Amino acid sequence: MIDTGRKNYSALIPLFVLALSVVLADTPAWADALSDAIARTPHGAGKGMIDPSAESGFLNIPGAPDVNLIIAFLWAIWVGWIFSTVGAFGGIMAGVGHITIFGLGDYAKGFKSTNPALNKMLTDSIRVSNQWMVSLSAMISSINYYKMGRLVLPLGIALALGSVTGSIIVPVITAGKIKLSQYIGYFGLCVFVIGGFLFYETTSKGQSKKKNAKAASKAFEEAHIKLKQNEAVDTTHHGVKIIEWSLARVRFTFYAVEFSFRPVFPIIGGFFIAALASFLGIGGGFLFVPFLTSIAGLPMFLVAGTSALTVLVGMIVSIFSYMVIKGVVVYWPLIGLELFGIFVGSMIGPRTSRYIPDIWLKRLFVVLAIYVGIRYTSKGFLGFSIVPPF
Numbered sequence: 001m002i003d004t005g006r007k008n009y010s011a012l013i014p015l016f017v018l019a020l021s022v023v024l025a026d027t028p029a030w031a032d033a034l035s036d037a038i039a040r041t042p043h044g045a046g047k048g049m050i051d052p053s054a055e056s057g058f059l060n061i062p063g064a065p066d067v068n069l070i071i072a073f074l075w076a077i078w079v080g081w082i083f084s085t086v087g088a089f090g091g092i093m094a095g096v097g098h099i100t101i102f103g104l105g106d107y108a109k110g111f112k113s114t115n116p117a118l119n120k121m122l123t124d125s126i127r128v129s130n131q132w133m134v135s136l137s138a139m140i141s142s143i144n145y146y147k148m149g150r151l152v153l154p155l156g157i158a159l160a161l162g163s164v165t166g167s168i169i170v171p172v173i174t175a176g177k178i179k180l181s182q183y184i185g186y187f188g189l190c191v192f193v194i195g196g197f198l199f200y201e202t203t204s205k206g207q208s209k210k211k212n213a214k215a216a217s218k219a220f221e222e223a224h225i226k227l228k229q230n231e232a233v234d235t236t237h238h239g240v241k242i243i244e245w246s247l248a249r250v251r252f253t254f255y256a257v258e259f260s261f262r263p264v265f266p267i268i269g270g271f272f273i274a275a276l277a278s279f280l281g282i283g284g285g286f287l288f289v290p291f292l293t294s295i296a297g298l299p300m301f302l303v304a305g306t307s308a309l310t311v312l313v314g315m316i317v318s319i320f321s322y323m324v325i326k327g328v329v330v331y332w333p334l335i336g337l338e339l340f341g342i343f344v345g346s347m348i349g350p351r352t353s354r355y356i357p358d359i360w361l362k363r364l365f366v367v368l369a370i371y372v373g374i375r376y377t378s379k380g381f382l383g384f385s386i387v388p389p390f
Helices: 010-023 028-040 069-086 090-101 104-109 116-147 153-174 180-201 204-208 211-228 264-280 285-295 300-325 332-353 358-381
Strands: 240-245 250-254 257-261
Touching: 028 116, 069 090, 069 116, 069 285, 069 300, 069 332, 069 358, 090 104, 090 116, 090 180, 090 285, 090 358, 104 116, 116 300, 116 332, 153 240, 153 250, 153 264, 153 285, 153 300, 180 285, 180 358, 211 257, 211 300, 211 358, 264 285, 264 300, 285 300, 285 358, 300 332, 300 358
Parallel strands: none
Antiparallel strands: 240 250, 250 257
């Protein structure tokens, strides 16, 4: 039996170096384009106009929303916690914050008629801002779950390989071309559909098809109950143990329950998931989670860490594509503070998720998916939300 070596993080170093190169990237062309777009926007205090005498806000645009930094920090903690707990909804919750709570969505929408170019620039900046938050949470979560033996490294790598291409193609094709209303509508529709699918998996019929995942979850929960009660526990089979790793098939155990998969399928799945996630400006965890639970058949206790590793690779490539290739910029005074909140939330998530039963982790995912899906589908395609906040 092969032990993956929980304390060897050298494989993640190239990813961190690439992320750092994005931070240091200079994007004067897009900044000049933003300045030109602001100059071409009608002046005034009305909707879709810019008042040069107003105080600067988001992206240093006069009159743009000036986000409350305390609310931004607290929301970022929530984003980091939810992503690191279920392996999804980090980008979606970041989007809820940027689009709705901070008012950037309505602000960008105001330029739809007066200056469509500025509308699309703001949309791109929102998308990349979401991805920065998710990428940090994914990095922290990957390390924490790997140390805990709750990350299936071969599966995460296979999904990541497929995600790289999708994360490059979509930013190149769509940057500067997507209207905010289109973005919000498709965003909500995808989330709603996935939420319905995951809801089916929480039913007795859906659970009956996941015998291995159910057995592994039960073993994991029982072991942690015993540890909490200071009972003697045999840890020989704890965590992920790789027993076969080849191009044809990967086999591993988790708490003595065996799982297997063919690498070609997650590579293909990773491509399509990353392409859609990059279009939406999110991490893609809400698609990786059902893939890992339904197709790979993993228990939720393994899903968060494996999803996080995959999301990390996709986000680094996507951010690089948006910021370096297409020149999109973000508002660092806001993002910097949010990243600190993300760090706090992402450190808490893996340590609290072990106390939440597998079925309730999935139900938490479903509740969030249905709410977010309904809200943004209606707002994008109907022009208003049918659930609060309206």
